[in-house]
Amino acid sequence: MIYIGFGTFGIDLGAIILVISLVAFILDAVFVLLGKYVEKWEIYSEMSLSTGMVALLIAFLYFAFSVVTNDYTFFYVSEYVNNDMDFFFKLSALWSGQAGSYFFWAFLIGVAYYIFRLLFREYAHEPLFWRAFALAAIQVAVLLLLAVMSNPFKLNKSIRSDGLGLNPFLMNIWNVIHPPVIFIGYALCLIPMVIAIARISLLEDGKVPDFEGKQKLDSFFEFTVSAAWLILSSGIIVGGYWAYITLGWGGFWAWDPVETASLVPWLFITLYYHGKPFLRKHEYLNNYIVSMSYVGALFVTYITRGGIINSVHAFVPGAGLETILEHPFSILKDIPFLDILHPLLKDIPFIPRNSFIMSFILRFIPEERILILFILILTSFLLPHILGFTRREIGTIPRLIGRDDLKASRTRMTAIKISFIAGLIGTYVIVFALITPVIYDMLGYLVTLSNDGFNGRIIIDKPIYNTIIAVFGGAMLLAQFFCTFFPRISINRKFQLLTGGVAAGIIFSVTGYFYRTGSFKSFFSSSNPIVSILSNFWTSSEKANLVLPLIIIGIIGLIWEFIQVALKEEKHFIRKTSQVMLHLSFLVIILGALMSANMTNSQLVIGYNGDQIEITGSSLTITILDLERIIPESGQHSVEYNTRFMISSGSNVIGFGISSLYWDTAYERFGINNRQGQDVTIITNLFSDIYVVSVWDPNLDLNLYNHPLFGFTGVALQVKIIPYVNILWAGCILLHFAIIPLTVGRFFSLKDIMKPKDEQEKNIKQNEGDGTNSANGDIKNG
């Protein structure tokens, strides 16, 4: 802490630097916006920007230093750090709390904007750059304002020697990796968004007029979009894996509102790439899609921080907005420097506390920072729409599919367009499903004029999202038969394959139903060899069974196409292999998700030392090898019950594991009793995961854990066999193999194009001399 002030009247230096940074970024935004009217605005703007960035960097490093060095004079540090935490866990505390996460995001956004400005400073006079800079500067200033309002440098009123520490469940490697990766992905979405909106604002007859630096900007745009796509993909996958290995978080994907919202920016970027073959001719739609990715990122923040939708990830919102709306200047109390004005202005009224309008606003904007965020989302969302209307571009969207598209020669392109439209509508339906509980609540209040609204709140549950995916994903899947799956065969053959796939799906689904319900026992007996093989693939869902043959045909088609590209294609090799791998990865992920989610076998087994217990519905046996009760002298467990077990199939040993049940003392510091804790043990083999957790006595009479005479005599194990889940993770890895070459190629392409002209010419001559054909050229052509 570096205290500036005297007595109780003062603040920390960090808060001052953060405010300086905010003021500098606001000045930068003002200079950029008023550029036309201020001579040498570029110089003033750059001075403000550099000051803001340096101040932001110092403030953030100082904040990080305070967190990792346990500076408990700060309220934030004492809330999220304690003396026992390791360095990396302390580091993850930086983004684990409200104030820290706002600050971290504002910092990343600031860095992204600064790099953008530095790279293109020489073109600031061009209208497109000028507009993009202005938009980015405003975004950074607003997010910094949110960070200042959260005040990460708030001081404790008393001296503390230890802190509360991070929640024990956030003290793991996944909390070190997942949040920053997602934040970086969101921050990267800013640059394409501002460029896209600036392009839309300049459209003339559907085209962006030529300008100085266009080629460089386009290359930078492509690189940032691909990088955002890669990083968001990684972040979502890491989050899914973290949820999968944590007991009670609903598996790899639970359609929790925050999880679902986090998919929205990624979906928009995916749609951008999906529509590439025809979006080049639709500049408005092309840029609109990209701009929505960043709006999606802001939307996630609204849902996470707003707490308006019941989500397992939601933060508890503050309760200050009511006071602020009643007396707007009461906000000054918490803003460094401006707090001097608070006594003078605090009683000026605005909206009466118990009025209808106040209650209505608080239903969807529960706190002051959310109000700012809400305005930011609304303006960012409306801007491309309004510009589209004013420039008469929205009217061009229905022309996406014309009569020409019905010609047999254009089947491939039409299929891509249909698939794109299904994806776009599906994305908006998901967004609408996400906000339906809020609309329901608001409508209920408006109609009934009662706080209860339409008799309570609602949540949109998994089956609804599954239906949305089935409808729109299904349409995309069918369309893919005519573009990506078998591009080298005739349309007739494609039709035949599709019809065959649908027929196979119907047969597979109907027979699966008969098998599951025990009908036609004479035919569906286990001795029938065909049934015996198929029983390994029938899921418990008829809908999944219906679609599985289509997916498998698609996978075969894509593998065949991959081989063809690898053997025959010389031009655009990287682009084509990436494209095929990308589609393949999506299908593999869907296949793994459908099969694992609908074939999971879950049961409770009770065993004593040395017991061999068969796991019903499988060929597996679990053998209890050893039971051990430990009362550690130190650490956060008061007692541990460890069960060593072996999983086998016949005489083959699948694996060994230790399952622990313990009483965790970590919550004592919160004044909460010891808490039962379990570690999930996962034994992985090629075709399935075996997920084992010790659970407390199913019947207290058994005295499994604390027998009065024999102590720890037996154990209750929750065993889940999750087949084919590794297919899903393999698909996730494949997705990276597809996107990484794209991003790397874009990077080198950008690097080449940013070189001074003479160096570029030298490289071209050298390449011509060598006769080399670089991968970058391949990407550029793509």
Add this chain to the structure above:
Amino acid sequence: MASTKNIILAGGIIALCAGSLFILFVGSSVPIYSVKELMDDPNAESYIDRRIQIVGNVTTITNITHFTITDPEIVDPSLKIQVVAPVTVVRPQRFALDKTVVVEGKLLSIDGIWLFKASMISTKCPSKYE
């Protein structure tokens, strides 16, 4: 004028689709209540045997299958619901006394003791408890 007509037409179609989706989503949604909201609802009986979610604080864990939840915001010992959760229903890692949980399942009875059979128990992501 033609473009104005088109805009009105497009707006109408979008509004119609949104309205239909809204009705569809609300019709398939799961109602969620706090303990107080549910117990104060005069039509609570209509929720018997219907799938609902209840948010409450765990106050007592009677045994491995039974626990009691009270309202997370209003301290009133009379506002409590007894939850029966078979052992096969996974208790999340953060399930403990004083924790806010969301239980999903069916209301069994409201005569005397309010009894709820849970098919799913979830706690909030730790970020909630900062």
